[in-house]
Amino acid sequence: MGRSRQAGFSQDPLPHDQGTPLSAPERIEEFLSAVKSAFISGSLLRLKLGGYHGQEPDLKSIDVKKIAVKGGDKFSFTFHYKTRDIIKNHIQPEAIGHLRTALRDEFRSAQLSTTEFDMSFERNGDKVRLKRSEVAGREAPSTEHNRAKNRPLATSDKPYLQALGITGKDGVVRNDAQDKFRQINKMVEIFAPLIQAIKAEKPRIVDMGAGKGYLDFALYDYLANVAQRPAEVIGVEMRDKLVEDGNATAARSGFDDLSFVPGTILDYDAAGADAVIALHACDTATDDAIFKGISAGASLIAVAPCCHKQIRRQMEAGKPEDKLAILLRHGIFMERQAEMVTDALRALLLELNGYRTKVFEFVSDAHTPKNNLIVGEKDGRVGRDRDSILRQIAETKAMFGIEKHYLEELLGLQPS
Structure with a gap:
């Protein structure tokens, strides 16, 4: 892991927040756009969703990463339950759709880490807040999908x-x-x-x-x-x-x-x-x-x-x-x-x-x-x-x- 240029996330609003405030759906799309860009560029290190309040019993959180498998790159979702983990892989459009639903209805927070920046997502009811901080010195992750390990x-x-x-x-x-x-x-x-x-x-x-x-x-x-x-x-x-x-x-x-x-x-x-x-x-x-x-x-x-x-x-x-x-x-x-x-x-x-x-x-x-x-x-x-x-x-x-x-x-x- 490299050093962050700031201690934690920036407390300053994102640049466009200085104008008309973005709606919650728009902020969700902005966060998803950052996830998608990191996936395409190969800079995605980790995405973690927390604060679950949906209908699935015992689900605690979800970790997401990029993997290279037969047929192309995919998002790999690891669903962390109370007593077990379940892994599901999705192509990009499908994964973004699942993330959109999760951020809108089921999870109150998300943390995105890339080789270039960190971004946090916090939702409280109909209000959504994003924070971003630039980082340096992080290496791109390997996407080799070696299940045997x-x-x-x-x-x-x-x-x-x-x-x-x-x-x-x-x-x-x-x-x-x-x-x-x-x-x-x-x-x-x-x-x-x-x-x-x-x-x-x-x-x-x-x-x-x-x-x-x-x-x-x-x-x-x-x-x-x-x-x-x-x-x-x-x-x-x-x-x-x-x-x-x-x-x-x-x-x-x-x-x-x-x-x-x-x-x-x-x-x-x-x-x-x-x-x-x-x-x-x-x-x-x-x-x-x-x-x-x-x-x-x-x-x-x-x-x-x-x-x-x-x-x-x-x-x-x-x-x-x-x-x-x-x-x-x-x-x-x-x-x-x-x-x-x-x-x-x-x-x-x-x-x-x-x-x-x-x-x-x-x-x-x-x-x-x-x-x-x-x-x-x-x-x-x-x-x-x-x-x-x-x-x-x-x-x-x-x-x-x-x-x-x-x-x-x-x-x-x-x-x-």
Whole structure:
């Protein structure tokens, strides 16, 4: 960092403030113009938005920088939540649009740092104030987008990665497994902070429908060897061969508290689980996992649903409201609406049982578009009361011609 020519920001108004005062929208555009110019010239060091007061639970701030990726330069947004960070990249026009909305409605302050000047943005209601100070001696930042430096699994010389087909005998990630390796890292990046937020000294994590255990091995490795946060991880899997292979690989890796057990989700006794996870459990198997998590009183329930058939069949056979006809007349629209309604009801049913919920995209997977994650964190102080949630569930079902959601049945709720 170079030296500022002034101590902090200039207290003098910007030159054009000496005439007719600029309106708040005009000041926002001036700030955005400075951001855009710094992006184009390559002088952008950092942009930080703070003072959040929007509707997104637990969002604290956003950091923005310029990155060079395949396809051209982009703005990289890092959304800082209470227990995790989420990164999204946007092309310039899209990014400026997001920033415009954020500065107008959601954030009270922003700090822009460039190689040539610093600029602060402060908003108080309809009033906006800008301050600028010139600086010297700062070097232009590198925009190389090397995700590997920030991967939770910084090295690939792990026995389990070779056993899972991610690396070859030389410990190098195979060319045909690069996407999978990135996906595993991204899953750990998302799940590790959620696990670390659990109060239990040694949380017990149950992965329902574990498959080969990609997430289980990587998450255990990260928690034990990087985060120094011991945890017990159990993968529940129907296929005996995968259970046998998983336990053998865990033993070879020295992962004493990682194990795989045979059985179905509903048959497994999840009592004592602090976290219940299910990735791409098909159709109602996702509901089975949510039910097991609720029944166990788990602090965390996180599911990535797949194959939303149960609700779709009811929507096709039922009588949705006439005004929804345009949204349901085409098969692809029906499928997407069924997914949204199914997961929205799941989130409401989690809230009904004392969980604070979020739904967001978590991994871009070339093999499946089912990449939404429903996260429920146990919170006895959930604001909305039971009657309000039950009313929303009933109104949603009536609107889409749904008789019952399978999860309602598991929870012993009477169809409304």
